[in-house]
Amino acid sequence: MSVIYQHFRPEEKEFIDQVTSWQQYVENTYSEKLTDFLNPREQYILRSIIGENNEIKYIFFGGTENCERKRALIFPEYLQPSNEDFQITLYEIEYPKKFLNLDHRMVLGSLMSIGLKREKYGDIIINGDRIQFFLATEVEQFVTIQLNQIGKAKVSVSKLDLKNAIISDEDWKEKETTASSLRLDVILAAAFNISRQKAQLLIQQGHAKVNWETVERTAFECDEGDVLSARGHGRCCLLSIQGKTKKDKLRIKLGLLK
Known part of the structure; x- marks a missing residue:
């Protein structure tokens, strides 16, 4: 393991250990392992450790092909995963658009304030006054109950099919x-x-x-x-x-x- 560590930063050791344990789990059980949402650097580390020529494979998916934050599915080579295996749900935030402007920072702050770690949320997409976010399906019930306010504004969320994801107006x-x-x-x-x-x-x-x-x-x-x-x-x-x-x-x- 010490050979692996020297290729990365000291503060990344804990995540490296986690990736290695996921890999071992898949090798030992012949079943898949689904991670939380990973940022681009974590995706790079996972790719580097698992590699491309093993009997253990991996795929990233974040809800759409253009997502920055993605869940990884690590699996034995005989499995044929689909997008449903990533357990990602899309929600749109409904809020009084005539009277309020919400930005990425405000939305993320409110999502974080309800007590879940960042890794349970994927990208937050904003296009004009429409705001959507991707979420790990296993926590959707908790989030839909808890998320009722952003700043001083009352909000609600509606669940959408992934194919209805908007395209971010970020350039x-x-x-x-x-x-x-x-x-x-x-x-x-x-x-x-x-x-x-x-x-x-x-x-x-x-x-x-x-x-x-x-x-x-x-x-x-x-x-x-x-x-x-x-x-x-x-x-x-x-x-x-x-x-x-x-x-x-x-x-x-x-x-x-x-």
């Missing part, structure tokens, strides 16, 4: 660029077209996050699957590291959300 774009290293300040500067000094200041002031956690170390090493954000500049995902240029710079692909 993600892919960008291929080069970077001298995988340091957080370097990647933020490359992603958002700002100076490295400006990126360092944002990090030192606590305005930068990696995988939704504030990071104040400019030399923090980013890796594939990391979701980065800088206050006032947007969000990006380090999609892939594609080798080096002749000048020894790293070629990287980013997903950008402004």
